[in-house]
Amino acid sequence: MTYPNGTPIPTVPAPGRIGQGTVVEQSRAAAEVMAAVEVAQRFPRDVQYARNQMIESCKQRHLAERAFYRFPRAGGPVSGASVHLARELARCWGHIQYGIVEMRRDDEFGQSEMQAWAWDVQTNSRVSTTFIVPHLRDTKQGPSQLKELRDVYENNANQGSRRVREMIFAILPPWFVAEAKDLCNATLNDGGGVPLATRIANAIEKYAEIGITLAQLEAKVGEPNGRWTPHAAAQLGVIYQSIQRGEVRKEEEFPPPAATAEEILAARTTPTPAPAPPAQPAPASAPDTAAADAEAEAEAFDDPLHYSADEIAEMGGRR
Incomplete structure (x- = not known):
């Protein structure tokens, strides 16, 4: 085919070979659409x-x-x-x-x-x-x-x-x-018939498993847990599900508390204690000379060839 001025119309690239499975799938898709409309x-x-x-x-x-x-x-x-x-x-x-x-x-x-x-x-x-x-x-x-x-x-x-x-x-x-949307919000606020206190306890337990403390939850809600409303419990549930699905990181919803000016000043002014000196080894104990003399005397007493001075005198000076 050509344009009125004789320029050939470029053809759309097409695969050189069409498999039997492709032909069957094309026919099935067309029939499926017609059946759905009918x-x-x-x-x-x-x-x-x-x-x-x-x-x-x-x-x-x-x-x-x-x-x-x-x-x-x-x-x-x-x-x-x-x-x-x-x-x-x-x-x-x-x-x-x-x-x-x-x-x-x-x-x-x-x-x-x-x-x-x-x-x-x-x-x-x-x-x-x-x-x-x-x-x-x-x-x-x-x-x-x-x-x-x-x-x-x-x-x-x-x-x-x-x-x-x-x-x-x-x-x-x-x-x-x-x-x-309204019905789903109502279901979240109702908790499926679960008492509010139980839902709050379950939420605190689930968040503790991923490293979120009660203080962080209370800071997020703006109220202590004893004053949380059904809406607050439902919102915590939505945030938890979003964290589990990877839509949001827990650090983004619960950032760590920023250090106050007093804490920074205290960290700068508090001196760091010097490390304790290493323990010196205990000196070796001196040998017990008295025990050694006693042991030597006992050995001498047991020696059958040992005589006292009196015994030597009685024997005429012979040993």
Whole structure:
């Protein structure tokens, strides 16, 4: 084919050989899409049933604990609904398809081109976003280049899940998402029927396992543990889950206390005690001369050839 001026139209590069498995997969994907559209049109979703499903799911403590994320950013922490809640709401709403596609990976430039999308099959409403994911990880010393395949995969999956979350929320009705958030917050505040004192004790114990003290928790909440509210206990639960998932480091949420001016001044003025002198070895004890003389005398007394002066005189001076 050519343009009107006779210039040939460049062809799109295509593989020279297509395997049988590729042909089968292409046909299956096309048939799957057509079947999903037909089913959605013939059996449209029941909104009331979908809402009941959502209410039942959001009452579960295990979902509510994972329904929100939290991470630090300049100016304060950022929190919101997590991808776990988005996926569950898509399941409850029905006739929703979503996914992530890594369209291209460029190891030379250290980046991946990805696409996240969500599709309401019943209403034929589809949203997607294409984005570039650098193979970098932010650290306190600056961006760090990722070289290991596992690190690149986890970084791409993490960035992709955030976009999928937003695509799903863009497809779902706003009232549906808002009601789900309120129900999850209510479940966190209620604690699934667990008394508040027990939840506080459990939170203190869990944080102690990762090296966070009670004093740090009280500084975070701003109140002693005896005055913590259900909302404070729920927020500590969200922070703990975020630390466990790696969304935030514990040092960022619970920084070590800064030294006061008095402590710094005291450290400068307090003299350092001199080290104690090494212990001197004990002098060797002098030999016991009296014991030696007594021993020699005993040996002399036992000698059969030893005579006293009187005995020698009686024998006429002979020994």
